[in-house]
Amino acid sequence: MRKPRLMTPGPAPVPEDVLLELARPVIHHRSAEAKQVIVDAIAGLKEVFQTANDVLIFTASGTGAAEAAIINTVPRGKKAIVLNAGVFAERWVKVCKPYGIEAVSLDTEWGQAVDPAQVESALKQHPDAVMVIGTLSETSTGTGHPVDAIGKIVARTAAVFMVDGISGVGAMECRTDAWGIDLLVVGSQKALMLPPGLSFVSVSPKAWAAIDACPTACFYFDMKLARKKMAEFDTPFTPAHTLILALTASLKRMKAEGIENIWARHKLMSEACQAGVTALGLELFSARPAEGLTVFRVPEGLKDSQIRNALFDRFGITTVGGQDRLKGKIVRIGHMGYMDELDVISGLAALEMVLADLGFTVKPGQAVTAAQQVLIGQRAKMPAG
């Protein structure tokens, strides 16, 4: 027997009852029933995003929604400052190119958090920047960035603050309106506990003003068109409404647990996983870990594939390695969405055994014990059943 255990930082596990929603007969996307689904989905997303702003739904991966946010806001020939500290931030630099947007890449060492003071000086150096693009959780390095502090800085300027919250939202604190996030981009397959295929953008009045001033650069991702349709709880093109229906089920679970409790649960799982990993003598990669995943450096003498393959072959645990310049150097363990403390404990127990099998010096139980020490006495709520 090999039970599948998806411990990747997206896609993340989907609750069984949400999966069953996907098996319901397809309905027409312009029926009254489908409109009610959109109404419910938008209300739930606003709660999770902590925003009163408009929320648009795209049938696309998170990258598509991020592209929409960028190219609808920044006109050809204008500037966007990208807070670049990993693979995903770098992707937003690449998005700018074909649209003739000048991307000012503010580079931070991978694994380090973006320094808000640097953002402040970059904005002074580029007062003509239309947009600042930040990341809540940079999944490629497992780093959480101080979006709250950066938001305050950007809010004092004319620039629109876009945040890639694709893997972060729902897995760590994110207060869209309180933090001054003008465009929050989120994916379905992470802490929202859905399969991939949908993405979302929340849009502040400040962002809408910039979008209205920006010549339309695309068709499928045209946010002005999407706003018009969303006012009637509709989408411009046939959406993946099977996924939207399932989304309402996962949002119902999230509402029952409460967003503050969800954040607390992820924080706790994250601290427990970090404690376990470091108790094994492994080194955390990130100086400021995100809360939906834990990333450690591959120890001397081992290959990442040895660890990852052994986790999969023996325990059915899927993890991911490093991307780009981090290929072979790190292992990334996801604990976001439909995950609880015992999933983390199981993962750590498996890691201990696998490392021991590979000849790495491990005292059985040390990671699990360290994690338990974090968890004992805590009262994080479990996902509603």
Add this chain to the structure above:
Amino acid sequence: MRKPRLMTPGPAPVPEDVLLELARPVIHHRSAEAKQVIVDAIAGLKEVFQTANDVLIFTASGTGAAEAAIINTVPRGKKAIVLNAGVFAERWVKVCKPYGIEAVSLDTEWGQAVDPAQVESALKQHPDAVMVIGTLSETSTGTGHPVDAIGKIVARTAAVFMVDGISGVGAMECRTDAWGIDLLVVGSQKALMLPPGLSFVSVSPKAWAAIDACPTACFYFDMKLARKKMAEFDTPFTPAHTLILALTASLKRMKAEGIENIWARHKLMSEACQAGVTALGLELFSARPAEGLTVFRVPEGLKDSQIRNALFDRFGITTVGGQDRLKGKIVRIGHMGYMDELDVISGLAALEMVLADLGFTVKPGQAVTAAQQVLIGQRAKMPAG
């Protein structure tokens, strides 16, 4: 009791076993298991599309894939001839605008089929056209266009022939390679018997040459990037792989039935539905009906909403009305994908009763009888169970 009966020209019903595939636990999209799913999906799609060309998978509505095909092929400032005979063809004119592509709209009266001779003279008038955009089945009017004849004409020129097969492929004969279709665009939620959320583009060597010569105009829909990834049975961004997994199940059904039999079944359902509708004294809207739907004019003295609401309220049948300038003037009944002759008979029986209830002179059984007369003696294969 009101059994749901989805008789819209997309989304169309999804077989029960395919729906259940959607409820399977999510797997990681870069695992060996996921790659095998892509291998199977591509092989099945090539069979359905009747092509040996590359096939790309996009997580997007059909509109997204069509936009990809257009903007990856036609450079800014260059020309595309759009064979414009309905709402969907008109959409491709609109796609061109933000990308600075000059759309030459070759207008045909709605409900009429495009005349290949006109395409020939347009190509002579615009020898610099990079692309000709045709439609297999224009869902807004229920018209099938002579894509085979048009393909032969375009093939003699330097222009790339793109066909919007979003609602047509699988519901009517389409031989991509034999007909000279360079870019075939298909959606998941029609005759492929899946929920919405995926779309596909097949790409001929002639199209690839044009794409390679065209400056990259986008990121998410970058086909050069998609080709690179598809060579490794991967996608550039996290795909809606729950849908791709379900796609392999629907493609397996299609393989078991055989594409020629599938076309024959749709042709038969289409002829039966047309016979039934005309037997009621209703007028078909299209001069050259497509085979995945039947469109009739709303009879004098009735409103389309009266007919459609009664079909839904009494029998759970969802149909659609007209769009744009056809709003209120037509009713569109879908019979594509997971549909058989008895579904058409049921739909016609319901239409008879509803029209009678609305005071329209109907002799009970006349539509059903006319349809049966078409069906008796025919041996169209049913979908494999």
